[in-house]
Amino acid sequence: MKDSPFVEVESLHFSRGDKDIFRGVDMVIPRGRITAIMGPSGTGKTTLLKLIGGQLVPDAGRIRLDGQDVHAQSRKALFVMRRRMGMLFQSGALFSDLDVFENVAFPLRVHTDLPEAMIRDVVLLKLQAVGLRGARELMPSELSGGMARRVALARAIALDPELILYDEPFAGQDPISMGVLVQLIKRLNDALGLTAVVVSHDIKEALSIADYVYVISDGHVMAHGTPSNLDADHDPRVSQFMHGEPDGPVPFHYPAMDFHADILGSGGPR
Amino acid sequence: MIETIRRLGRRGCDITESLGRAGLFLAQSAVGVPSREGCMLWLRQVHFVGVMSLAIVLVSGLFIGMVLALQGYTILVDFGAEQALGQMVALSLLRELAPVVAALLFAGRAGSALTAEIGLMKATEQLTSMEMIGVDPLRRVVAPRLWAGFVSLPLLTIGFSVVGVWGGELVGVEWLGVFEGSYWGNMQASVSFLDDVGNGVIKSLVFALVVTWIAVFQGYDLIPTSEGISRATTRTVVYSSLAVLGLDFVLTALMFGELS
Numbered sequence: 001m002k003d004s005p006f007v008e009v010e011s012l013h014f015s016r017g018d019k020d021i022f023r024g025v026d027m028v029i030p031r032g033r034i035t036a037i038m039g040p041s042g043t044g045k046t047t048l049l050k051l052i053g054g055q056l057v058p059d060a061g062r063i064r065l066d067g068q069d070v071h072a073q074s075r076k077a078l079f080v081m082r083r084r085m086g087m088l089f090q091s092g093a094l095f096s097d098l099d100v101f102e103n104v105a106f107p108l109r110v111h112t113d114l115p116e117a118m119i120r121d122v123v124l125l126k127l128q129a130v131g132l133r134g135a136r137e138l139m140p141s142e143l144s145g146g147m148a149r150r151v152a153l154a155r156a157i158a159l160d161p162e163l164i165l166y167d168e169p170f171a172g173q174d175p176i177s178m179g180v181l182v183q184l185i186k187r188l189n190d191a192l193g194l195t196a197v198v199v200s201h202d203i204k205e206a207l208s209i210a211d212y213v214y215v216i217s218d219g220h221v222m223a224h225g226t227p228s229n230l231d232a233d234h235d236p237r238v239s240q241f242m243h244g245e246p247d248g249p250v251p252f253h254y255p256a257m258d259f260h261a262d263i264l265g266s267g268g269p270r
Numbered sequence: 271m272i273e274t275i276r277r278l279g280r281r282g283c284d285i286t287e288s289l290g291r292a293g294l295f296l297a298q299s300a301v302g303v304p305s306r307e308g309c310m311l312w313l314r315q316v317h318f319v320g321v322m323s324l325a326i327v328l329v330s331g332l333f334i335g336m337v338l339a340l341q342g343y344t345i346l347v348d349f350g351a352e353q354a355l356g357q358m359v360a361l362s363l364l365r366e367l368a369p370v371v372a373a374l375l376f377a378g379r380a381g382s383a384l385t386a387e388i389g390l391m392k393a394t395e396q397l398t399s400m401e402m403i404g405v406d407p408l409r410r411v412v413a414p415r416l417w418a419g420f421v422s423l424p425l426l427t428i429g430f431s432v433v434g435v436w437g438g439e440l441v442g443v444e445w446l447g448v449f450e451g452s453y454w455g456n457m458q459a460s461v462s463f464l465d466d467v468g469n470g471v472i473k474s475l476v477f478a479l480v481v482t483w484i485a486v487f488q489g490y491d492l493i494p495t496s497e498g499i500s501r502a503t504t505r506t507v508v509y510s511s512l513a514v515l516g517l518d519f520v521l522t523a524l525m526f527g528e529l530s
Contacts, residue, residue, distance in 0.1 A: 079405070089398070107403045110410075
């Protein structure tokens with residue numbers, strides 16, 4: 001079973017307003033592996049996760065999860081399908097009216113008929129994994145950003161989903177919890193055979209755990225391969241991104257008119 | 271000129287589209303079999319939306335009843351008809367003031383809170399994460415609030431009327447000296463349960479649906495920024511007030527139109 005495709009993205013097109021975000025993206029995410037999706041900010045990495053989760057509908061192209069077209073499902077079937085995925089949001093997105101324990105227990109309560117004692121055990125196990133068993137009685141407003149993200153991770157894995165989508169799991173973590181998170185993602189994948197998609201631009205961390213990497217830029221898949229392949233890639237755009245060089249073919253600046261002309265006032269009113 | 275027409279057309283399309291979205295939204299969230307857990311969520315919302323609005327609605331009812339009696343008395347006494355005070359207070363409250371004023375207060379007190387709460391849930395991605403957990407926020411977040419508003423406002427309206435009539439008695443009978451027997455007697459003789467109480471309750475059911483619908487839809491549909499939330503809360507109060515007053519005229523014409 002391992003290595004057969006779990007998520008297949010086929011010639012995906014998506015635009016917001018006048019801006020094309022994806023112009024034909026093809027991607028295969030193998031089962032039981034960690035796939036990292038990287039790219040400069042603003043390339044729509046989070047949008048891609050929302051497309052996989054069925055929250056956004058592509059303009060053209062298909063996304064299949066375990067062979068089923070995500071966007072051809074009825075609303076009800078889509079909600080059933082989503083029980084097989086967990087998603088870790090960048091902000092955590094914890095329910096602010098529930099405490100940490102209840103947040104992690106939420107998916108268990110709505111989707112299973114487990115007795116209360118069992119729910120307690122599962123929740124404590126998951127919280128232990130992210131190192132926040134002692135914080136179970138805190139409210140989300142009392143957590144730091146990094147802690148909130150770890151609670152959200154515990155919640156995302158509460159139902160032991162087959163696929164986890166991580167949206168920037170490492171951003172804003174201190175070095176210790178960053179290390180713990182990297183190990184945790186790796187361990188979840190090794191022990192439970194989860195398929196993981198990690199969207200990140202923390203290159204070092206993402207590369208250290210990823211089995212396969214896609215680099216997207218400008219609406220296309222710019223490069224893909226195993227981490228070692230990409231590291232040695234000679235395409236100047238890829239190597240600029242992989243090694244974090246400021247100068248290169250990928251522009252740092254948002255598209256704008258010529259700097260001189262803009263400063264010297266021949267441009268618009270602002 | 272062409273540009274104006276085009277803008278008008280686009281605006282028309284926008285309005286039609288958002289009406290359609292709102293209708294679909296109502297159908298998807300309000301229709302369905304409630305679960306045991308849904309009932310618990312609903313009860314919680316009845317507390318937040320209904321019970322917490324009790325104080326403002328009852329106090330306003332008391333004052334409106336007192337003012338009605340005071341104003342009514344000074345006019346009626348000129349014609350020697352002050353014994354009809356009870357009838358006047360009860361009919362104006364039951365038919366018009368209680369449903370309308372309670373709905374306006376409800377829009378300000380509970381409607382704006384609903385919009386802000388749902389809007390903030392949207393802005394902090396709580397609704398999205400709920401969807402990803404496989405729970406439909408329309409059923410889990412919106413439906414209990416919608417039904418809580420629909421049930422609470424008519425009850426609040428009845429409370430408003432009761433307290434208002436009592437406030438009228440306080441001013442008219444206790445203070446201004448209208449004979450107690452004629453205050454209550456005339457009221458009993460002239461208020462019809464079906465026509466006056468019944469129609470008042472029907473009005474408040476319609477207002478409850480419209481105000482809560484506007485409030486939850488504005489919250490769910492807003493642009494998730496701080497400016498978006500502030501605009502949506504304002505829109506909730508403005509739209510629901512206008513809708514209540516406009517619908518009140520239509521309903522009154524339908525219910526009492528042929529009387530004159």
